[in-house]
Amino acid sequence: MKRRKCIVFLCHCILNCNSKVEGLSNYKGAQETFVNYLVANGYGLIQLPCPEITMYGIKRWGHVKEQFDSPYFRKHCQTIFLPIMEQIIDYVNSGYTCKALIGIDGSPSCGVNHIPSSALWGGEVASKYGLESKIKDLKTINAQGVFIEEIAKLLKKNQIWMDFIAIDEGNPEASIDKIIKILEGRE
Numbered sequence: 001m002k003r004r005k006c007i008v009f010l011c012h013c014i015l016n017c018n019s020k021v022e023g024l025s026n027y028k029g030a031q032e033t034f035v036n037y038l039v040a041n042g043y044g045l046i047q048l049p050c051p052e053i054t055m056y057g058i059k060r061w062g063h064v065k066e067q068f069d070s071p072y073f074r075k076h077c078q079t080i081f082l083p084i085m086e087q088i089i090d091y092v093n094s095g096y097t098c099k100a101l102i103g104i105d106g107s108p109s110c111g112v113n114h115i116p117s118s119a120l121w122g123g124e125v126a127s128k129y130g131l132e133s134k135i136k137d138l139k140t141i142n143a144q145g146v147f148i149e150e151i152a153k154l155l156k157k158n159q160i161w162m163d164f165i166a167i168d169e170g171n172p173e174a175s176i177d178k179i180i181k182i183l184e185g186r187e
């Protein structure tokens, strides 16, 4: 039996950058370096649904966490993750290792360590509506994205634990090296 019985859960855009807000992405399709590593090392890969494209489509603007921090978006995150949650329960109960969830730092939905934040971001995009103040108010803060928070709650509710790690959109190569070290137990 060749199967390694070890699975990682990938935020959607690691395998399909086309789901990202247009203009973002430092690779053409899938994150080749990281995906090649996972395939070569026998990990099963499960692609999570993208919570943003499934609610706002490909023409959405870049958001901050505060805009997604609503009961509606949280409910959407729970709903799309539920089928994955059921698979995780089944795998764990059957002796498989659900090793890690790989998020995207810098995303208001899928950030694990840091996310974009602003109390002012939103509304009309024009100087007369205070666009400059909105841009000035944009910052990065240490927190999880909304989708990651909802996933963490559902895993905890089901008493299932796995590492949460992230590719940093601003520094993908360094973060991928770090993720590989964590997966290999070297960090």
Ligand code: SF4
Residues within 6 Å of the ligand: 011, 012, 013, 014, 019, 020, 021, 049, 050, 051, 052, 053, 104, 107, 109, 110
């Ligand atoms: S970071 Fe999350 S929300 Fe953003 S494109 Fe990737 S999967 Fe979708």
